[in-house]
Every structure is written in structure tokens, then in C-alpha cells.
Amino acid sequence: MxxxxxxxxxxxxxxxxxxxxxxxxxxxxxxxxxxxxxxxxxxxxxxxxxxxxxxxxxxxxxxxxxxxxxxxxxxxxxxxxxxxxxxxxxxxxxxxxxxxxxxxxxxxxxxxxxxxxxxxxxxxxxxxxxxxxxxxxxxxxxxxxxxxxxxxxxxxxxxxxxxxxxxxxxxxxxxxxxxxxxxxxxxxxxxxxxxxxxxxxxxxxxxxxxxxxxxxxxxxxxxxxxxxSLFTFNIPDPRLRDLAGVSVNNAHLRLPEAGKTLKEQTGPLLITHWGLSGPVVLKLSAWGARFLHEHHYQTPLLVNWLPQYNEESLRQMLLAVKSQLPRRQITTSCPVPIPKRLWESLVASVGIGAEERWAEVSKKALNQLIQELTQGQYWIKGKGIFKxxxxxxxxxxxxxxxxxxxxxxxxxxxxxxxxxxxxxxxxxxxxxxxxxxxxxxxxxxxxxxxx
The missing domain is CATH 3.50.50.60 (FAD/NAD(P)-binding domain)
Incomplete structure (x- = not known):
């Protein structure tokens, strides 16, 4: 045969x-x-x-x-x-x-x-x-x-x-x-x-x-x-400037405009000189590949730097620091598990001065800081390549x-x-x-x- x-x-x-x-x-x-x-x-x-x-x-x-x-x-x-x-x-x-x-x-x-x-x-x-x-x-x-x-x-x-x-x-x-x-x-x-x-x-x-x-x-x-599919996000944002190399063990990312079909992702995140990378970004880029392509890689991104806390527990934590350590400078005393440089950048982004102490922080500034930590909005302005x-x-x-x-x-x-x-x-x-x-x-x- x-x-x-x-x-x-x-x-x-x-x-x-x-x-x-x-x-x-x-x-x-x-x-x-x-x-x-x-x-x-x-x-x-x-x-x-x-x-x-x-x-x-x-x-x-x-x-x-x-x-x-x-x-x-x-x-x-x-x-x-x-x-x-x-x-x-x-x-x-x-x-x-x-x-x-x-x-x-x-x-x-x-x-x-x-x-x-x-x-x-x-x-x-x-x-x-x-x-x-x-x-x-x-x-x-x-x-x-x-x-x-x-x-x-x-x-x-x-x-x-x-x-x-x-x-x-x-x-x-x-x-x-x-x-x-x-x-x-x-x-x-x-x-x-x-x-x-x-x-x-x-x-x-x-x-x-x-x-x-x-x-x-x-x-x-x-x-x-x-x-x-599988790419990094170009995000030219002053909050991320000078933070290249800073990594967060567990961040939660969401594309708010992608509707119900979207998969949200949680995982390790790396800040780069062009924006955001790391496993959580690559996963989101894969699940959102078609959506991101249709939007020409221009869309808002919500970042929760502390997904392990809800807003209320985070508020209680910051208020506890405010009452227990009122004389400490806010920028130098980071009470949450994120890298110090990231904390300093986020604190500055809501208008809290470098010398400001916990005792002086207004309720409004505290709310803005909580918002920044749990649902900071960033704009994706393009895709990077992934190695x-x-x-x-x-x-x-x-x-x-x-x-x-x-x-x-x-x-x-x-x-x-x-x-x-x-x-x-x-x-x-x-x-x-x-x-x-x-x-x-x-x-x-x-x-x-x-x-």
C-alpha cells in the first residue's frame, strides 16, 4: 500500500x-x-x-x-x-x-x-x-x-x-x-x-x-x-514620571468603557519609563485586545493600587495615622503597603505639600488621596511592545x-x-x-x- x-x-x-x-x-x-x-x-x-x-x-x-x-x-x-x-x-x-x-x-x-x-x-x-x-x-x-x-x-x-x-x-x-x-x-x-x-x-x-x-x-x-495581544500600555502621566522600575505586587486594573464583557485583572504591575507593564497589564491587554484595537489604544484605565482594602478600611487606616502621628510629614510616613516613591507621587498629585503634616490634612484632600489610591484614572495613549x-x-x-x-x-x-x-x-x-x-x-x- x-x-x-x-x-x-x-x-x-x-x-x-x-x-x-x-x-x-x-x-x-x-x-x-x-x-x-x-x-x-x-x-x-x-x-x-x-x-x-x-x-x-x-x-x-x-x-x-x-x-x-x-x-x-x-x-x-x-x-x-x-x-x-x-x-x-x-x-x-x-x-x-x-x-x-x-x-x-x-x-x-x-x-x-x-x-x-x-x-x-x-x-x-x-x-x-x-x-x-x-x-x-x-x-x-x-x-x-x-x-x-x-x-x-x-x-x-x-x-x-x-x-x-x-x-x-x-x-x-x-x-x-x-x-x-x-x-x-x-x-x-x-x-x-x-x-x-x-x-x-x-x-x-x-x-x-x-x-x-x-x-x-x-x-x-x-x-x-x-x-x-500581550502588550504594555503607553501612559504619559506626571504621576508616573520618574517612577520607572517601581513595582507593586498586587494592583487591580479596569477598562471602564469596555462594558460588561470586559475582564478586570489583578496582579503584579511594573511602572516603566513609557507607562505600565507587568503581568497584570499583559493579561488585560490580551482580554481587551479587540476593544483596545477598536479604540486605537486610546482609552481611560482605572488603577487600584491597594485592592486588598476597601475605601472604608483605607479611610479608617489614614484617620488612625492622622490621630496617632499628627506631627509626622505625610510624604515621609506612608502607612499603606505601596512603594515609598509611588506614595510620594500620589500624595503630591492631590495637592498635599511636601512639608504638610497629618494634623493639617483637610477632609477633602484625604478623600482625593483615597480616590487616587483606589481608582486613579490614567489615559492609555498607545501600546508598547512586550519584549x-x-x-x-x-x-x-x-x-x-x-x-x-x-x-x-x-x-x-x-x-x-x-x-x-x-x-x-x-x-x-x-x-x-x-x-x-x-x-x-x-x-x-x-x-x-x-x-
Whole structure:
């Protein structure tokens, strides 16, 4: 019997994991991985500051899915088949031990992403995957063994690649007006070099590369337009000036205009020279990605520096200091658990003088200070970048993919894995986990001879 020919387009985490899984589970399949870049796994290499945050120590699928602003429902079943503990076991079985840090993030014990890169490359070679680096795909053509179809004009401008994708070359020929294709139909993948691969199945694992979206779109898939997720907030505000480097262990952030759908976030916050960063900001940027994009990253933000207190308990605390230490200067005696420099800046912002003592503070000034501590209003005036993490929200519509197998519901033999899908997680290893899970599911399913 002729062996299945499988082509994986994209040499990132999801592509490699899918290729390795498929070649290992189905040794009779011929698996070829095509990567446009000269080096595979470039995101893996630089993630986590070069340490590679492989996954997160959350081993309960129902809890794990809560870290995905988009995709949580689709991933619920997927994680019951391959989740974080399976990732840990897989790497361990390939000689890579992972360790858990205090915040739940998991890294290789070597603290070096090359460990993960080498592990995946070696596993691919051991499983017999044919790796082709520096190999850019130009077209994908669907081949049907059914009735002869009239030749289709190539897709170009004004074809079915619309909007932001129309400037890309026609990536798929013969994709319009096709009859439902039988499971036997295959694909032709034409490279920029002119070389052609014939194959039975394709795994698209091109990440947030527009070319991957264009291939999916030309094949009839809906692509939710990609917008950034996981970024910092540019907030030019005198209250934050000169506070770069100051961090707060637990702050509560809210986008007041985003309505009921908005997720509020609480967590560690870092003041930077451009505004605000830290885990709580990155989480809010992910949950609010579409809202922030629609508002051109210009919107108010409410900051509660002391979420552990309500207004009343905070008032009682400040009044107690006022009565017990009336001679103390307000700026130098900070009674609440926030950094001293932040306290001094907030005190000054409500007009309390540097020399003013607790005995002299007016009721009005005290109320303003409480307001500033619990719901200070800041204006987001743009987004910053977040180090090496570059996650987008958007991608192939999840309704069009079967999450048991990761096969397209529209095109038999076409599979998806990783960030090309409209899935994104918050920071902490969750984006890699969805790449491992979807890659594994696709790899298991692609090599089956009977569908």
C-alpha cells in the first residue's frame, strides 16, 4: 500500500510537534516539514528571554482553559486529550527535564531555549521527518480525483483574497467553485524555487504569518483579522514620571468603557519609563485586545493600587495615622503597603505639600488621596511592545475546524495547528501549550489512512 505523503508548512513549535507526532505515531507516513526561514523554531529560541517558557504547571483542563481570552471553549476537549502534564512527560521522555517557577511557569532545567530547539530537531530527525529550511511556499493547489473541473483562473487582486490579504500572490489555484472533495484528493505545494511537492495531507502551522492566513482564506476559510495581544500600555502621566522600575505586587486594573464583557485583572504591575507593564497589564491587554484595537489604544484605565482594602478600611487606616502621628510629614510616613516613591507621587498629585503634616490634612484632600489610591484614572495613549513575545489575537475561525483532529471542516486533508488559529493565551507558557496540544492532535490524526 502506498504510504501517505504529508507536508507540514511552518517550522515553529506547532509545526515541529505535529510533524514529530505524526511521523512517530505513523511510521509508514512520509512527513516533510517546510520552513521559509533559515533557522527553525525562531520563536522558541527567543521566548522567555532565551529560556523558553515551555508550558504552565496547570494540570486541570478546566482551569487551564481560563487562560485563553480566545479559544477556551474549543480547547476544553483538546486539553482533555493532551494537556500540560502530557507536555512535561513528552519532553521528559526525550531527555529534557522541566522545572516549575513560583508563578507556575515551566522552563527546561538548563534555563536555555536551545535545549528545547535541539530536542525538537533531534526528535524530528529520529522520527524520519524530512526537514527543509529556507523553503518558502508559493502556491498550494487542490488536486481532486473526481470529475474533471474546468480550469480556474489564478486568484489575484479582486479574487477571493480580500482586504489585508489582497497584496499577497495568488497562493491557491483552483480553490473557487470546487465540488466537495473526496478524502482521496490531494494537494500540490509549489515552492518559490519552482519545485513541486505532491501530498495527501497538509498541516498549516504558519503562526501569525500573513501568507498562512492567505492560504487558509483562499481555501474558503474565514480569518478573523489579526490584532496584537500581550502588550504594555503607553501612559504619559506626571504621576508616573520618574517612577520607572517601581513595582507593586498586587494592583487591580479596569477598562471602564469596555462594558460588561470586559475582564478586570489583578496582579503584579511594573511602572516603566513609557507607562505600565507587568503581568497584570499583559493579561488585560490580551482580554481587551479587540476593544483596545477598536479604540486605537486610546482609552481611560482605572488603577487600584491597594485592592486588598476597601475605601472604608483605607479611610479608617489614614484617620488612625492622622490621630496617632499628627506631627509626622505625610510624604515621609506612608502607612499603606505601596512603594515609598509611588506614595510620594500620589500624595503630591492631590495637592498635599511636601512639608504638610497629618494634623493639617483637610477632609477633602484625604478623600482625593483615597480616590487616587483606589481608582486613579490614567489615559492609555498607545501600546508598547512586550519584549520578545509577539502574540496576535485572530486567525482561522475555530468553527471551521474539528478540534478532535484539527482537520478543516471545509477541506478534507487540510489541518491546522498553533497560532494560525484564532486562539491566544495570556503570558506564562499558555501559547506554547496550545501549540503543543493542537500540533499533537493534528499529528495523531493526519497519518491515519482511513478517515
Amino acid at each position: 502506498q504510504s501517505l505523503r504529508i507536508v507540514v508548512i511552518g517550522g515553529g513549535a506547532a509545526g515541529f510537534f505535529g510533524a514529530v507526532t505524526c511521523a512517530s505515531a505513523h511510521p509508514q507516513a512520509q512527513v516533510t516539514l517546510l520552513e521559509a526561514g533559515r533557522q527553525p523554531l525562531s520563536k522558541v529560541r527567543i521566548s522567555g528571554g532565551g529560556r523558553c517558557n515551555v508550558t504552565h504547571a496547570c494540570f486541570e483542563p478546566a482551569l487551564l482553559v481560563q487562560n485563553y481570552p480566545r479559544g477556551s471553549k474549543a480547547l476544553r476537549g483538546a486539553f482533555s486529550r493532551f494537556q500540560a502534564k502530557d507536555t512535561v512527560a513528552w519532553f521528559q521522555s526525550h531527555g529534557v527535564k522541566l522545572k516549575t517557577e513560583s508563578d507556575g511557569r515551566m522552563f527546561p532545567v538548563t534555563d536555555n531555549s536551545e535545549t528545547i530547539v535541539n530536542c525538537l530537531v533531534n526528535a524530528a530527525e529520529d522520527a524520519g521527518v524530512k526537514l527543509r529550511m529556507g523553503t518558502a511556499v508559493k502556491f498550494v493547489t487542490r488536486q481532486s480525483d473526481q470529475s474533471e473541473e474546468p480550469p480556474q483562473p489564478p486568484l489575484g487582486k479582486g479574487g477571493s483574497i480580500q482586504g489585508e490579504f489582497q497584496d499577497f500572490p495568488p497562493l491557491i489555484r483552483g480553490a473557487r467553485g470546487v465540488n466537495p472533495v473526496s478524502a482521496k484528493s490531494g494537494f500540490e505545494v509549489e515552492l518559490k524555487t519552482g519545485e513541486i511537492f505532491k501530498c495527501d495531507r497538509i498541516l498549516l502551522a504558519t503562526g501569525s504569518n500573513p501568507q498562512g492566513y492567505a492560504i487558509a482564506k483562499a481555501l474558503g476559510h474565514t480569518v478573523e483579522s489579526p490584532v496584537p 520578545e513575545e509577539f502574540v496576535t489575537c485572530g486567525g482561522v475561525s475555530l468553527k471551521e475546524v474539528d478540534f478532535k483532529t484539527m482537520e478543516s471542516r471545509l477541506v478534507p486533508g487540510l489541518y491546522f495547528a498553533g497560532e494560525i488559529l484564532d486562539i491566544d493565551g495570556v503570558t506564562g507558557g499558555f501559547n506554547f501549550q496550545s501549540a503543543w496540544t493542537t500540533g499533537w492532535l493534528a499529528g495523531q490524526a493526519m497519518g491515519l489512512t482511513h478517515h
